[in-house]
Amino acid sequence: MAARRDRTHYLYIAVIAAVLLGIVVGFAAPGVAVELKPLGTGFVNLIKMMISPVIFCTIVLGIGSVRKAAKVGAVGGLALGYFMAMSTVALAIGLLVGNLLEPGSGLQLTEAARSAGEAQAKAGGAESTPEFLLGIIPTTLVSAFTGGEVLQTLLVALLCGFALQAMGTAGEPVLRGIGHVQKLVFRVLAMIMWAAPVGAFGAIAAVVGATGIDALKSLAVIMIGFYTTCLLFVFVVLGTLLRVCTGVSVFSLLRYLGREFLLILSTSSSESALPRLIAKMEHLGVSRPVTGITVPTGYSFNLDGTAIYLTMSSLFVAEAMGTPLALGEQISLLLFMIIASKGAAGVTGAGLATLAGGLQSHRPELVDGVGLIVGIDRFMSEARALTNFAGNAVATVLIGTWTKEFDRDRAAEVLAGRLPFDEETLVDDAHGTQPAATGTTAAPDTAPTPTAAPVPAHNPKDGVPV
Template identity: 75%
Template sequence: MPTPTPDAAPRRRDKTHYLYLAVIVAVLLGILVGFLFPGFAKGLKPLGDGFVNLIKMMISPIIFCTIVIGVGSVAKAAKVGIMALVYFIVMSTFALAIGLVVGNILHPGTGLHLNPADVKSVQKSATGSEGPVDFLLHIIPKTFVSAFTEGQVLQTLLVALLVGFALQKLGPKGAPILRGVEHLQRLVFRVLAMIMWAAPIGAFGAIAAVVGATGWAALKSLAVIMIGFYVTCLVFVFVVLGLVLWLGARVNIWHLLRYLGREFLLILSTSSSESALPRLIAKMEHLGVGKSVVGITVPTGYSFNLDGTAIYLTMATLFIAAAQDEPLSIGAQIGLLVFMIIASKGAAGVSGSGIATLASGLQSHRPELVNGVGFILGIDRFMSEARALTNFAGNAVATVLIGNWTKEFDREQADRVFAGHAPFDEATLLDEERSAPDEDGPAKP
């Protein structure tokens, strides 16, 4: 019996439509409560933290299942990984350059003559930062399962790659194991779908807390750098990434971002791109990108493709230096920020990781400036949102590009998805028709 086409298949009512409407309402209520009852609103922060922790709880098993299925099914994982890393380095360099240009044009912080002695407590958070060697050694987990129990993304990535390659070597004997991982993936995504119904509560608590703690004062005093940062991120996404996506895959950036609209809303409400990582994996597969490409490119990009973080570190560093009347030369800017990009690997999806990376970089290269990190804390939460959104957009674009370059991109499926003829299954977060397990082998591509 032929499989019905997406056009002919009856559409199930998407109940999650109401969920994301509730998220929007929760965000607006959170802003209102933050302004009217700031003291009460600050106490709501655990609601947002709790929701993000629930999402982070699912990251390791989702990455493990996705990578094992992708790598275990095909033999081109090494090619995909190398291609992705080269692309990440090139795009991070572009982001770094754009941030430097805009920062040197705007000169954020000039004329403030701030006294860093007022915020010495920030320096404590910068101590104990890892160097490049420690970072590489940290990728290796203490035990086979500690990567899952400690929630380390790069460690989980390493274990999953080893298991995936081992299944390749097993050949037909590894097919039953691969089918078992596919069933485990279904279970994991079903749990994630259940957790997503707590999104309105998490969004309300997170937004209310930051508005209650910050108010309008910090926004006014630091308006130049915040607005400049947002504009720079928009230019990077719609001009640089848009042009690269069109030239590299003939895909319209507007269509891709509209398709990922709910994920952007989730990131906006939680200020963490990690909260949308599982959904990005599922949606990229549904869009028509091969499992192996998605399984390698998305998790790796969350640690190495930090376009928004690169722009943030650039402008924040220039602001702190100028605000303390110690402007940096172009050579010093490049050297310091390249170190920061290296130091930030593995922390892209963690809310607040940008401020920690900024402090650790300054502590290592210009310790006399590290106290100035405290001046940017007032709006870091708002800048963190743009940072996470830009990182997420960059990883979505990278996945489509790598899929197209490796001929693992179903353009007809993408056209159906963009046209609304093949809606994403919000109930299971899995594309059952395109990836259902076969009785005699692994999932069908």
């Protein structure tokens, strides 16, 4: 069969052009640019529409093919432990840089900024732990799909996966059916991606038109400091951990995910790239059960970028208000806020509401100062989303390695470009449910997903099943 030509690179060239055009329009006609915001919102909503079915299909197929339920629990426990450890490291780095920069010194709080801070506090009211836990349970079995709640979808998918696992051979027809549904879902997602240039144009034009250049000049210190901190965390902390534990270069991994980073940069939402991250991690060589559990869970619990943002922004607000936080206050406030931030990773602007809500319940006198960073929060939101996404990609490879569910030989081929990702279907039929046995994969615990025909092989030239 003749190799299919990948035309999707034209799509991402168009996205870059749309971002540049949006910046130009935002500066040239700010009034018109602000009105274009629905274009960006509409595109992100289209992507969010697909997240629940993608998570459901991936997890059910993954768990349904695993013979031992304890293995799934081991993956989840290891992932949560890792997420807590990395959140602590991110908090510590944010504290260190924030105390060195002292970015809030010398700023004046205006009445407009005070009002903006109060508004954000109302939007980000703190959620108690019981409320958070009860919120994971959907009203009905299908309401998780209509409500767009990632953790609710995760719970339903886990229950269905374990039920199919217990059914044994009787559940194989259902697994085959869900496999076909997954292909349909990813095909629809691939179609939606062609609207990315329009969404990128609307989102960037609106934020540039609303913010302008003045806010960037006056608050450049905290913005540059935040971006620098995020870069150090990704390339030094995560990069070192990835190299030592897996032998994979963080530069190669991030280059492999380049299109997803561009999508996040243009929409300021890491959630817009969640379905593609699941597909690409499977293609890279991480087994389906590990990918299906680690990625969705990480989007609610592995908030490295958000942790750094909350740390630095809290110090910024306190110094701008003339009441710097003592070390003990810093630690107690930030531990409180990182718990309150669960679920804010993929939502544009949720970090600002979380910051205001946390301050409101812990240090109410600082809430007014949140208005000082409203103007640049959209730009900081991009760094948060990019860092959260990179953290989840690295976490998936690490968890796969530690559970012996990561095919390093396949990963080397993929990262070298010899096994390209199929951009047209986003489904890797040739990879199956787990990596090929290489000595790093625990094959005895996993049964392949039932298929009606032999699994096709990759053509090494184009990566398309033949």
